Amino acid sequence: MQLRKMTLMLAALGAMGMMLTACGGDGRESLTCSTDADCLENEICHPDAKVCAQTCPSGNGSDCPSSAKTCEAVSATNTTKICKCTPDTTFCASDERVSDASNLECSPTAKICVPKGTTPVETSCNPANQPDTCSYGNVCSSSTNKCEAAAVGTCSQATGAPTWDKTTAKAPVIVSAVAEKLTTTSKTTQCGDGGPAGRITITFYAPNKLTSHTAFTDLQNHVKGKLNASASFIGPSFSDRDPPANATQGSMVIGFCGPATATGAIYIADETGATSNVVCVSW
Secondary structure (H helix, E strand, O other), rough: HHHHHHHHHHHHHHHHHOOOOOOOOOOOOOEEOOHHHOOOEEEOOOOOOOOOEEOOOOOOOOOOOOOOEEEEEEOOOOOOOOEOOOOOOHHHHHHOOOOOOOOEEEEEOOEEEEEEEOOOOOOOHHHHOOOOOOOOOOOOOOOOOOOEOOOOOOHHHHHOOOOOOOOOOOOOOOEEEEEEOOOOOOOOOOOOOOOOOEEEEEEEEOOOOOOOOOOOOHHHHOEEEEEEOOOOOOOOOOEEEEOOOOOEEEEEEEEEEEEOOOOOEEEEOOOOOEOOOOOOEEO
């Protein structure tokens, strides 16, 4: 029987004086659903996770429970506001909509309470607004408009890079890094000898902001790369486009002079010193 119809029946029975008891919440054993009709009036069936999610018409979370206190749109393409939880927390265990919430956890992608062990759903997102609806450590794919794990390079040049600290969800994240080969360069703005270089476009997001400056001397502290058989990571040789000051997301275009072809690894750091995932590139 559909849950909404069942709820109306129970209400009618209660009015007739029949006593109904349940262990916590509304007595449901599961939040799984196929359609909105399987959920309560103030819920929808999440289109990707297929779990009942509470709506929040207020738009500010004042009508959300302690288990999921953030009111946000379902996704970049679905503007229905629902109550979302915080991944890597235990608040879902206090969800009062089920008789036993001890088996619930916060989905890292959909950000709603789901049964433990549920495979993370691929929620829709907008790659122009990284990370958009994706949880920290994930990025919105520009080809699928779905959340996926941020890349972590395994090339030999990545050896020795600082550890990406994901525990606080505050370190910057490289969304993508695309390299191109420059056969010649400007002697005044790029490489002093006009020789070859590799130019890399880096797209990122940084919860703590990447930098408060735009000067290249400051950028040297925020981008590091190691090429071919180099022994250590160094700052870039030039910048064709600095990252936006005080931005939590954006892009930059930097370059390394010298090798006509190279395989390298790069990472970025914010002003607190927190470092990102390391990404491999080649040109």
